[in-house]
Amino acid sequence: MKTPKIILATLLLPLLFTSCFEDLDDNPISTLDINEFVYSGLDSYYLYKDSVPNLIEDKANSSNFSSYLNGFNSPESLFESLIYDRTNTDRFSWITDDYIALEQQFDGITxxxxxxxxxxxxxxxxxxxxxxxxxxxxxxxxxxxxxxxxxxxxxxxxxxxxxxxxxxxxxxxxxxxxxxxxxxxxxxxxxxxxxxxxxxxxxxxxxxxxENPVFKTEILQVEGENVGYLMYNGFVSNFNNALNSAFGAFQANNVQHLVLDLRYNPGGSVNTATLLGSLVTGSNTGQVFAKLKYNSQQQGNNFNYTFVDNNNGSTLNNLNLNKVYVLATGSSASASEMVINSLDAYIEVIQIGTQTVGKSQASITLYDSPDFTRSQPDPRHTYAMQPLVAITVNKNDDQVPAEGLNPLIEIEEQVNNYGVLGNVNEPLLAEALAHIAATNKVASTKKGKVSKTIFDSNDLLPHSKEMYIE
Missing domain, CATH: 2.30.42.10 (PDZ domain)
Structure with missing residues (x-):
């Protein structure tokens, strides 16, 4: 079966069949119809379906299915009722009533x-x-x-x-x-x-x-050796060529070390995460980078992502490194954590910063179509869902802990000393460069006030901290 692209929609029915949504053809669609899509999609793909009583019961094949769906006054409420342990386990599944805007977001357009x-x-x-x-x-x-x-x-x-x-x-x-x-x-x-x-x-x-996620690159020198610095702010496949070009500049300058700055990267495409891992290493083509494990009903979709040696047919500018420095914080999530966890099974990963978010699940976009893909969606509405459908693990079956990945070197950004990104004196980068110069050497950075970030601008985009399957 073709795996749909990510989107999750929460659909809730009103008490009466008369409630409807405006469609693209000015022909109304009932809430009942949309709720049926929500239930069916989650019943097929939801990662935690075996832990949700109303999905285990398989209400779709019961005589009271319509009555059950009619017990919800909106698609969103039905969706939310089927989410497992919203507070601790599934913090990330969501529903949208506008998949056009969602698709633009996945393409980096906001x-x-x-x-x-x-x-x-x-x-x-x-x-x-x-x-x-x-x-x-x-x-x-x-x-x-x-x-x-x-x-x-x-x-x-x-x-x-x-x-x-x-x-x-x-x-x-x-x-x-x-x-x-x-x-x-x-x-x-x-x-x-x-x-x-x-x-x-x-x-x-x-x-x-x-937004071009390849935000900043620098070639720095430490003890006579070249260090590549890349600030990368989102795994967006439309910019894979820009990512490969950035590594081309590193390759041309013969960098011996790489500092990968993912401190504000909330995640994105699994394919692009695999590409980034391949650019860092280069010697593991065909070997398992990460594994996707689906629910009991979708075991046929289990999939291994392997290191690649090209970018859509173009030569990959890989660096063949056996060590990488990653700057990460509490704003680093999903695909960012996947890169750290997957590379750690092959090379030395020096994580610097603070604990990451802790999201090892991947999602797909489910549309209201015969096979839940983007092909022939119901034209009467633009609802879609982005449920968690798989767990990502590395080649050793290790997954990112729910509490996040802990840094080897812990350092928080200082309110009075944020520094200039890519500058050798910026505190997190300075720590990486000090470690490169002499293992365990502490950077002599100015001490300042630290305070935990509880929200960030990515939180204004309701689905930004996603790892999605294309």
């Missing part, structure tokens, strides 16, 4: 003002938040207005950011950002440091934007 950020609490357990600019996308409102990495902000349109309002405020297409500043209060310690509001503001506007 609405953006160019400001990528992380949000932190003022006080542990507190409600109020402040933001730190992580990086600025080129040719955007944020770049035009001079925003820089490390800038602080605390409000939008004069309203303080909080746990409950930040998505609404920062999700607007147009808004005024209120800046804040770091105050060390004249002491050398950080315990009394504060984030203070200022009167400075900037107006930002979002446009439809296609």
């Amino acid at each position: 609405k953006s003002n160019g400001m990528e950020f992380g949000l932190k609490r003022y006080t542990p357990g507190g409600n109020e938040l402040y933001g730190v600019v992580r990086f600025i996308l080129p040719n955007t409102s944020a770049e035009t207005n001079g925003l820089q990495r490390g800038d602080l902000f605390n409000a939008v349109n004069g309203t303080q950011l909080t746990i409950s309002n930040w998505r609404t405020l920062l999700g607007q297409n147009n808004y005024t950002l209120n800046f804040a500043e770091y105050n060390d209060n004249g002491t050398s310690g950080t315990n009394d440091d504060t984030i203070d509001a200022t009167t400075n503001t900037v107006a930002l506007s979002k446009i439809q934007y296609t």
Whole structure:
């Protein structure tokens, strides 16, 4: 059976058959019809179907199936009722009522003002938040207005950011950002440091934007040897050529070491993750990079991703390395973790930063079509689902722990010292370069205030932290 591309939709029925959704032909479709798609898709593909009583029971073949579906007042509520252990086990399955927008997101097309950020609490357990600019996308409102990495902000349109309002405020297409500043209060310690509001503001506007995930490359030198640095912010297959070209530059400069910066990379395509692993090594063509393991009903779809030696027929610019340095944080998820876990079975992976998200499951997009693929979807609606359908493991059957991957060298980004990405003095990169220069040597970076990031700009894209199967 052809495996569908990823999308998960949550569909819930109203109590009456008369409830309907507008379709693309102005012919209404009933909630019952969409709910039947939701149930059938999850019953076939959902990774945890054997742990969900209403899926184990196989209600689709029961006489009261319609009554069961009619017990839900929306497709979303039915979908959510079939998710296993939402809090701990399946935090990532989702449903959408607009698969066109979803497909654009998977292609790297979103609405953006160019400001990528992380949000932190003022006080542990507190409600109020402040933001730190992580990086600025080129040719955007944020770049035009001079925003820089490390800038602080605390409000939008004069309203303080909080746990409950930040998505609404920062999700607007147009808004005024209120800046804040770091105050060390004249002491050398950080315990009394504060984030203070200022009167400075900037107006930002979002446009439809296609982001190149190959954000920055550098050729650095350590002890007379060349070090390649790549900041890679998303596994988007449309930019595989750009990724291969970046490694071409590393290859041309004879880099002996590689620092792969995935600190803000939320995941993406499994195929692209396999390509990246192949670019790092180069000597394992045909060997297992990662395995996908499906539910009991879809065992025929179990699949091994193997190291490759070409990019759609083009020569692969692999580096043949036996060690790689990976910068990762609590914003590194799914395909980023897959790369770390899969490469670790073959070469030495030096992980630097903080604990990652902990997502080893992969998803596919299920459409309302005869075989759940993109071919001939029901034209009367644009619902789709992106359920978890498989577990990813490395060649040794090791999976990413639910609590995330722990770094070998732990270092957090410092609010008052974010540094310049790709610069030898940026704290996380400096730590990697110090380790390259002399194993276990500690970088002499300025000590600063650290605070856990609890949300980031990727969280405005509801399905960004996904690892999906194409």
